[in-house]
Amino acid sequence: KAGVTQTPRYLIKTRGQQVTLSCSPISGHRSVSWYQQTPGQGLQFLFEYFSETQRNKGNFPGRFSGRQFSNSRSEMNVSTLELGDSALYLCASSYSGNSYNEQFFGPGTRLTVL
């Protein structure tokens, strides 16, 4: 069974630009969660999508947005990039997004903002 895939693996952008990251979940999984990982803050929850609907959102500014497609693939977008947005962005998929299904993580997208 193929794991969670994320593209691209690395990105370098400059302040003010916008970026779109992509995540393909494990086949059959309908829930996709996104996390930001930084050395200072650790792993922080961004949002979760299930059947193309955002069901939960973390404490991040509106510059961070996402969507999910009918095939469960998900994208997240960050607009007007700031230096502090440099991080490893991880997506995780699970069957339903509740506590009884494990979340499986992708390898992440390393975003560097210059």
Added chain:
Amino acid sequence: EDQVTQSPEALRLQEGESSSLNCSYTVSGLRGLFWYRQDPGKGPEFLFTLYSAGEEKEKERLKATLTKKESFLHITAPKPEDSATYLCAVFNAGGTSYGKLTFGQGTILTVHP
């Protein structure tokens, strides 16, 4: 606000020297406690889920246990390949909690040959 605290921040062991990692948590209603392993430059790898106090799970040299306030990850006779960051996370029952894991800061484990 859910809180997860892991200790120690870093742990250095000699190969074969058993030890334990600690994860203490404060949540409004625990629905699950998860352990992950993360290697540098990679995404977290799922290890265990624990749901109720007294529950234990084992996998190779790792054993996870859960009480009402904390969880332990016991590592028996570790090998250098066990070197990684070990992350603990909780899933609570309060509010809108879909898909949200709250993570601790992790314990960096280094096992020397």
